Amino acid sequence: MKTVEQIILIVDDDKANRKMLKELLQEQAKIIFAKNGKQAKELAKKHLPDLILLDVVMPDISGFEVIDTLKNNDKTMNISVIFITGLANDDDEERGFNLGGCDYIYKPFKPNIVIARVMMHLELIRQRKMLDEIAHIDALTGVNNRRKMDLVLKNEVAAIKYKHSNLLVAILDIDYFKQYNDGYGHGAGDVALRQVGQALREIFVRPRDFVARYGGEEFVIVLPDCDKASATIMLSNIVQAIQDKKIKHQYSSVSPQLTVSVGAVVVQSSPSVAVADIMKKADDLLYQAKNDGRNQYCLAELNQPSRLPTAPDVA
Template identity: 65%
Template sequence: MGRLDQKVLIVDDEKANRKILKELLQEEATIIFAKNGEQAVELAKKHVPDLILLDVVMPDKSGFEVIEEIKNNPITMAISVIFVTGLANSDDEERGFDLGGCDYIYKPFKANIVIARVLMHLELIRQRKMLDKFAHLDALTGISNRRKLDIVLKDEIAANKRDQKQLAVALIDVDFFKQYNDHYGHGAGDIALKKVATTIRENLHRPRDFSARYGGEEFVVLLPDSDLAGATLVLNNMLQAVEDKEFPHEFSKISDHLTISIGAVVIDDNQSNTQEEVLLSADKLLYQAKKNGRNRLVIECI
């Protein structure tokens, strides 16, 4: 990750302060500006910057009010916040740290201190994201792992209720994979799983569409804001794409190449399903797909 791949949101109602901070930091990150607290909250949700430089005293909302909103929103809660203030007050400092701030920068600005502190936090953020990425990747296939799935599915179920949309959750199984491993060997089986995972990922095109290895030869796909027709189209295309790759499997009972079976559910915003309940429902439909002959999709609204 290069420096300009990181984004810094500068929030200050004084144009002169925004200009100074831009001149100091524009070589270190992509800069976004907000003129007040309300705008800061909206831009934080829209851009999800790596770091926010947040003025404490503003006419519409104080920096403390802004950070409370940011930290209470699942989309923005992980963003690091440095408070910018002209008042060296220990009570304010304590309150800022209690609310989730990571540092303070004081006015008038001292260029070397501003740059040093911002660069330090950007580097910490970069390292944290790298560690998080590796901790949530499946080592074999390179897609997300079960741990990441648990986090994303929880967030998407909550977002689905909040945004009053529909969410499709699909459980995918590679057909007759035990026979594949038994006859071709586990090394070949690992290669086959990588190929299937890549094909699944290639058929997800929207930013929030998500895939993960669930365990063994099973995968999970999440399709936020998808109704029954839309999810059916995407998942049938995925099923066909795996078949079209023609990965050899002469020991399958239904084909001479690898195929997959899919069980999927579409949940409405007015349901109170847990992650476990949603996955269990998808698993029941996956069982039905296998029972009905495999290499097929069974999908229902629940």
């Protein structure tokens, strides 16, 4: 099966080897090349290939040093690496595995063995990615789950410590959802949760915008590079978009349609900001939005609480 979406980085200082490996593997994946260790590190970071075929003895830095760097970097640590080398002895082979290599092929290599091993690893990588996706998706709504949210939030908060940018973190909670379940049944409640998840997925389409089901009838939204002005627009859109779904809720005290309340924090770039503080603040603001009548958002900047106008009720 041709798998063009997978990428193999071939690293070898010998042009003839690069050419031969390309001819063997171009049916299995997209091939990119590096002719030395320095270039290998750069291309691995830039393209995040699925698999690297890595020579060990090269004129600048060795393949062992390359893998050491890649395995110690959060972005590249999960890339699979197969050594393909003339260092055909047990000690070097053992060292390659200890450094995180997933296979070790001796040169001169046998073409059919290279193809078979690479295909096996590409299949393992595909399966690992699929499992990874399943492990991070909420089965009911199809949005990300709490586990993925914890990872993303940790990374995004770490990112704003070092660059001058803002992050919006919002907790969204469906209003009077217990009454919805009690009135229409748990099955209908599940359908409504899916509709809310779908509405949020339709709004947030930038690659780094993130929506997760936090638990129960709560969702979390994380928007990088979002200042207070943009946040007010996004939050109005969210409240409005849920109303626009026109999900009937005759048991709600706030509207004949299903509505949501949102607590949201714009986090400024700061070296001391902590995920727990952000979530606590967003939760307090959600509580405030509920107390102030529901079907609205409540927004503040971290350390500088301030109430902004809410979205109009068009129920």
